[in-house]
Amino acid sequence: MAEQARPAAPSGDQQDPPAAGSGRELPPGVHARGVRSFVMRAGRTTSGQQKALENLGPQFILPFQSAPLDWEAAFGRVGAPRIAEIGFGMGETTAHIAALLPQKDFLGMEVHEPGVGALLKRIGEQELPNLRILRHDAVEVMRQMIASDSLDGVHVFFPDPWHKKRHHKRRLIQPEFVSLLASRLKPGGYLHCATDWQPYAEQMLEVLSGEPQLRNTAPDYAPRRDYRPVTKFEKRGLRLGHGVWDLVFTRCASAS
Numbered sequence: 001m002a003e004q005a006r007p008a009a010p011s012g013d014q015q016d017p018p019a020a021g022s023g024r025e026l027p028p029g030v031h032a033r034g035v036r037s038f039v040m041r042a043g044r045t046t047s048g049q050q051k052a053l054e055n056l057g058p059q060f061i062l063p064f065q066s067a068p069l070d071w072e073a074a075f076g077r078v079g080a081p082r083i084a085e086i087g088f089g090m091g092e093t094t095a096h097i098a099a100l101l102p103q104k105d106f107l108g109m110e111v112h113e114p115g116v117g118a119l120l121k122r123i124g125e126q127e128l129p130n131l132r133i134l135r136h137d138a139v140e141v142m143r144q145m146i147a148s149d150s151l152d153g154v155h156v157f158f159p160d161p162w163h164k165k166r167h168h169k170r171r172l173i174q175p176e177f178v179s180l181l182a183s184r185l186k187p188g189g190y191l192h193c194a195t196d197w198q199p200y201a202e203q204m205l206e207v208l209s210g211e212p213q214l215r216n217t218a219p220d221y222a223p224r225r226d227y228r229p230v231t232k233f234e235k236r237g238l239r240l241g242h243g244v245w246d247l248v249f250t251r252c253a254s255a256s
């Protein structure tokens with residue numbers, strides 16, 4: 001099986017939260033919140049991913065802490081623009097962008113172990129010194145480890161669409177979380193979301209447009225930015241006539 005998550009496939013759309021002993025318990029350090037945007041899948045970690053977790057994890061996985069991250073210490077350099085990515089899946093896009101933009105520092109957040117292992121494997125293969133991983137709920141990371149006015153960009157690519165109405169509350173792009181994300185951006189920093197599920201694209205447009213700290217860079221949906229590669233699933237979807245919607249908003253200079 002190819003080592004890649006299908007962007008359109010939710011990580012647990014058909015599932016309710018895991019029962020103890022189901023093999024889908026939370027990883028160490030991930031605490032149950034009322035409503036989470038993910039469900040732990042029982043996906044198998046390959047031996048290559050496991051090896052990467054063991055060999056590269058200590059260097060590239062940052063521990064979760066209830067205090068702001070020291071980016072300069074974590075990345076070993078001063079002054080690089082800071083980009084956070086939420087839910088990198090198997091990390092194909094993350095590694096591509098980090099390789100393309102070596103002058104920027106990238107912090108990827110993901111809770112799925114095989115995905116973390118897969119991205120570590122890519123870090124080893126492609127030698128990506130400008131990438132670090134937090135294996136933790138991105139909502140908690142954003143709340144506790146990312147200082148206000150500190151990020152140059154946030155990427156949220158193909159977040160779980162949570163198709164069923166009763167699961168919509170699990171979607172990441174909701175007013176409260178978007179307000180938190182906006183507060184973490186520097187004035188002029190950007191929030192880039194993409195989805196291939198039209199109803200979620202419409203929700204994103206409504207929520208992002210309603211956030212007073214943000215301004216749309218386009219009349220509605222934005223052209224895909226050059227740095228975001230077209231994934232193979234996206235290519236297949238496009239061939240089948242499915243759409244993809246990008247949204248790029250920036251934080252207002254005057255925001256408080």
Ligand SMILES: C[S@@+](CC[C@H](N)C(=O)[O-])C[C@H]1O[C@@H](n2cnc3c(N)ncnc32)[C@H](O)[C@@H]1O
Nearest residue numbers: 007037038087088089110111137138157158160
């Ligand atoms: C549909 S996948 C998309 C993956 C990737 N962005 C891509 O385009 O292929 C969504 C991913 O987000 C992760 N995720 C969802 N909520 C998260 C959260 N609160 N913190 C960290 N990761 C999360 C899931 O584990 C899943 O791997």
